[in-house]
Amino acid sequence: MKKHLELSHIGIDFPTPKGPFTALKDVNLVIAKGEFVSLIGHSGCGKSTVLNIVAGLYQATTGGVLLENQEVNEPGPERAVVFQNHSLLPWLSVYKNVELAVKQTRKGRSKQAIKEWVQHNLNLVHMTHASDKLPSEISGGMKQRVGIARALSMEPKVLLMDEPFGALDALTRAHLQDSVMEIHASLGNTVIMITHDVDEAVLLSDRIVMMTNGPQATIGEVLDIDLPRPRNRIALADNPIYNRYRHDVLRFLYEKQKKIEPVKSAKHSSPMQSGSSSKSNAA
Structure with missing residues (x-):
């Protein structure tokens, strides 16, 4: 893979009255030009922190970010951000x-x-x-x-999207997802998107980066999405490969959730329940 954007050994500490809080530790990721990458994980796993470091809004405590072999150390127009709030x-x-x-x-x-x-x-x-x-x-x-x-x-050389559809109703969200796929196909721009929605991640992405829980959050798994483009959500609903990818992400999220929260009932232990909860949080 030819490097376009590289995150190398990223770590960040935030000061607290009890001492430094390590939010991220040893995050490594190489993204190719034109690639669509989604970051997914439970709340507090450092997804937005990673995005803010790439945007130049936060400075990493350790490691750094290179965009076309140039160090990122401040905000710049070559990295545009779309927030959940339109701003x-x-x-x-x-x-x-x-x-x-x-x-x-x-x-x-x-x-x-x-x-x-x-x-x-x-x-x-x-x-x-x-x-x-x-x-x-x-x-x-x-x-x-x-x-x-x-x-x-x-x-921008990189479009950064922080849960851009999270505050929208399901139908509007679907229309905007289709628009983003259409724009990405037309422009071939590099995109990093944060999402809590498993289906959204699989539908839009070339790769899904799954984050472990914090503190000291890092990349747990990276899933390559080998689905041909253009993608149609209706056609993919019964696609066994699509559903296998969806299962892999749900499995990761469910296993991480079990480690941070006791399972109280069979209802709460269902991976499908975990997935629907992710989407309701993002809606």
Whole structure:
């Protein structure tokens, strides 16, 4: 695999009154250009911390991150983040929210070039019809589409997504998952996504990185998803390979959950119950 993004021996400590708390320890991962990687694990396993280190928002205590052999030590437009909360500026229109990012990253371009680029990215997420609307005038799913358009408009080398569909209803979530697959197929961009949803991880990913529980969380297993693209969720529902991948992730999560929480009943011990709980937490 040709290295595009490399996490090498990442560890991070946070100060507490009782001394340093080691959130992550010895996280190693190499991601190829154009790869879609999902991070999954129980709450508190350090998924968002890993993402924030790649984004340059946190500095690792040990180890480091290389993007195209350049050390990552601060935020930069080559690593755009899409948060669970859309984070749009409420006083700016849909168009202006995306334009603001474009003006910051494509300085020196003509007004016409900026306009065309903003429209292009809104078109990628099917939001050109709402260009003049304020965030308060559009739905949660539409706001998240604008957040994705804003991130893509920066032409990042890596798109970082922190549970981007977690606050959405199931139908809107499915539509946005399809949009992200369509955009990824079109642009071939490198994506790291945090999710609690097993089905989402298997549907979207080339690899699923499963994190162990904290403290001192690290990568427990990495699962290669060898499913042809484009992927259709309906067709995959009865696909034995898809269901085997889904089972492998559920097994990992269930086994890790048993180690941190006593099993009180047969109902709580079901791996299918664990999987549905993951999705309800993310919804």
